[in-house]
């Protein structure tokens with residue numbers, strides 16, 4: 001049958017890529033056309049995203065994709081929550097802030113106290129994360145009120161890129177669900193919450209949904225990249241985690257997922273949000289997935305703990321295989337940290353923060369690099385266990401298998417420890433689940449696939465995965481879990 005090619009722009013917190021996905025019949029192939037680093041830019045005292053540099057890389061990647069190929073459409077996803085502001089002429093008002101910028105440190109607890117966590121949760125259904133858009137806006141409205149009052153539009157990162165590509169503004173719904181300003185039940189903006197944090201609700205653009213056509217690439221863009229004028233830009237599930245969940249190769253209903261990259265997002269796909277007091281005090285989030293589903297999950301610090309450790313040691317990713325080999329040899333369960341603890345959020349000396357955590361909790365400080373990496377990976381595996389088991393309890397669902405997708409699928413030790421901790425098989429891969437989810441939603445808009453079950457069956461049939469069986473040491477993991485309490489909202 002006929003094959004179509006789609007371009008997926010996927011921006012992650014540490015790297016971005018432009019991918020071509022080809023779909024037709026029972027085939028799905030993926031080809032990474034361009035990969036680039038995403039380095040945050042400290043500027044004017046804040047931590048920012050270098051959007052012009054990222055956009056230049058996107059254009060370069062799309063240029064390579066368009067070279068000699070016919071592209072049915074383009075879709076853009078990225079990390080969530082962060083935003084840019086446009087002035088009345090459509091110009092960007094400063095660079096978007098990075099969610100790891102400390103500007104919300106004092107504001108987030110204060111706003112939560114003022115509005116009440118229970119009240120906020122009943123509307124937006126979100127876990128407490130200090131950097132949620134709503135808190136960033138509260139910080140901006142006190143620190144930079146002139147900028148905010150000059151703003152005519154607030155655009156999340158993928159919507160900003162789509163605006164530059166097409167000239168059209170909108171807010172894609174899965175990503176909008178991470179702002180704290182979207183009603184988790186009605187799926188509409190909450191003008192009341194917007195007003196509460198000091199913004200004009202009118203700057204929130206109309207919502208758009210995955211699969212909707214956004215527009216056509218602008219002629220100057222087509223000129224720059226060689227793309228055919230008029231190539232469509234399609235709204236995908238533009239929150240990277242939402243796309244990753246679409247790309248999970250699940251073939252049975254009782255699956256849990258872990259989207260494991262800079263963050264580890266562990267949870268379940270549900271038909272409706274769980275807004276109970278128990279879900280709230282366990283700090284579970286209800287983000288929006290494809291077709292109105294709920295992504296019931298928690299944020300775990302993820303590979304950030306490892307990336308930032310390597311950076312502190314002055315090492316790059318080439319050093320990883322040796323470190324992981326040393327970690328595999330290191331003694332088990334000597335020290336564990338709570339991988340949801342906010343102290344690990346901001347950039348800085350990670351080994352020192354881990355050592356401080358261990359001292360405070362009366363645990364031995366890991367002495368060698370191998371021991372420290374072991375501590376990080378066991379702590380992540382433990383957080384995966386606690387989070388997925390709790391998600392199943394809170395939603396009354398069975399959990400029979402775990403899919404781990406994203407860059408973390410390469411980390412064989414982490415995958416094995418996660419299977420051990422959960423006492424369940426872990427299927428690792430694909431690493432590019434996010435780009436795959438992006439492509440699949442475009443393919444559905446083009447009439448090539450039907451529903452989530454068919455999309456996942458296609459991923460399972462075409463993408464390589466690796467299965468890890470639990471090694472059966474439940475007693476040790478239970479003891480480890482007892483040492484670390486479940487993380488709670490501030």
Ligand code: LFR
Pocket residue numbers: 012013078079080081082099239240241261263265299
């Ligand atoms: C993952 C992710 C998470 C979100 C965090 C910040 O890349 O999108 O889902 O909580 O980044 O945006």
